[in-house]
Amino acid sequence: MSQHRHPGAPGSAGAVPALPDLPEATVARLPEYLRALHNLADAGHETVSSEGLSAAAGVNSAKLRKDLSHLGSYGTRGVGYDVALLIEQIEYVLGLTQRRAVALVGVGNLGHALAGYDGFASRGFRIAALLDADPSRVGEEINGLVVRHVDELPAVAVEESIAIGVIATPAAAAQRVADQLVAVGVTSILNFAPCVLSVPEGVDVRKVDLAIELQILSFHEHRKASLTALPATGGSALTALPGGLAATDTQEAIGT
Amino acid sequence: MSQHRHPGAPGSAGAVPALPDLPEATVARLPEYLRALHNLADAGHETVSSEGLSAAAGVNSAKLRKDLSHLGSYGTRGVGYDVALLIEQIEYVLGLTQRRAVALVGVGNLGHALAGYDGFASRGFRIAALLDADPSRVGEEINGLVVRHVDELPAVAVEESIAIGVIATPAAAAQRVADQLVAVGVTSILNFAPCVLSVPEGVDVRKVDLAIELQILSFHEHRKASLTALPATGGSALTALPGGLAATDTQEAIGT
DNA sequence: CGCGATTTGTGCACGTCTTCACAAGCGCCT
């Protein structure tokens, strides 16, 4: 089994071996492992232990081992994981052996930044098209790509074999764009617009909402503030008593 | 309990009543509910049922009710939730009654976009400072704010009462910036750099990695492709290792 | 050749999150 056959000549069409169905939580962590592994490879490491890799990826080592075990991974007991092999494995499972083409719709503030973000190119993707509904933006060149009108999507999808659509439009336009993407056969969408998209079964949508992230942080911030104001007795989840609590400056180390 | 005490005159300093400790999963959904509620309010709705709100927020209605019940919410059986009241409740719990000041470090490609993103301002935050380590960027004005050098952070933190730090630097600089933020007392960080930050206990970090989102989509795309290629019989999740797979067409049966 | 040091892979128990299903509560209509 030490036979080390590397996965995919990307080559031709759909005949791909089936994938194990991984737990979603695992899938969400694999990219992080992959990044950490690339760092290790660049630093010259040939093998890495679960302990080392998990530290680099910011997770628990047991979790890491279980995750890797799900993809039938090849670690060596007493030694660790072969960095290069593991990179191959994960890239294969994530479908990164082919460089997928991404269409970015909405070249406003955020869209501009995304179009110029080199993290996509360096991590398995190719921004293949920029689209916008605003005629005054059409024709603009960003990072070597010319912005085209969103109505050209059908043509673009075919020309470039678009696999993933990224929506960076205002919320009001997002659903319409999503429909257009679905109509041309895109089944994976990354949505930056602050709204819920409805799409047919079989289409995957992931949402990134920057304000939501801040609001979650705000909650914890609020919570920490309300805790440090208190004398910290036994830990019962106290339910919002408007009561006394005065002190403002007595903040001290929070309990573990 | 029908007593309806509404939360916060934002007014003065830190004396805030303690918060119930909500499940993380719930906290992560509250902002979405809030956004949906604002939409409903703008559309003139005064009340909304759990069914209606859950649809607008893209979740299951039972989940929504349980989430709201955690914050001791005030719905009326047979009627639904009072939109305005619920907005107040959620904003209070999330700590949005005060407009928190955000410091954005790293005014490159992405940082520029974030600095210009009006979703922050409209949803409870104030970008109070732009910082960068590159002297050639210092002094630039973006959206009415002048970029200052990151070494001025201590002064800025005090002047603006920074509550949250956003890191939009290259990965190599991120840890250093995080340390600086922590040093000036920031306990909530939103990290856009593709790397793991280590911070002391009590500091919250949330990470947004755009490439990771795409990679997760890529997995599902890959998976869908490998499924459609097959005649779909019932079966075990076979373990797809690159190992043997000589034959390209003998693949059979993936599970549902 | 065998032994000990090391590290993976995993069974198991625990906690968290989700979902169903239904009793309790509320308003409206008669």
Add this chain to the structure above:
DNA sequence: AGGCGCTTGTGAAGACGTGCACAAATCGCG
């Protein structure tokens, strides 16, 4: 006033994810 339909809030069951702890496997060394 009483009953009916609608909607919330929640108990309980199940699915899912996590982390411990240890057996199994491998390497290196004497």
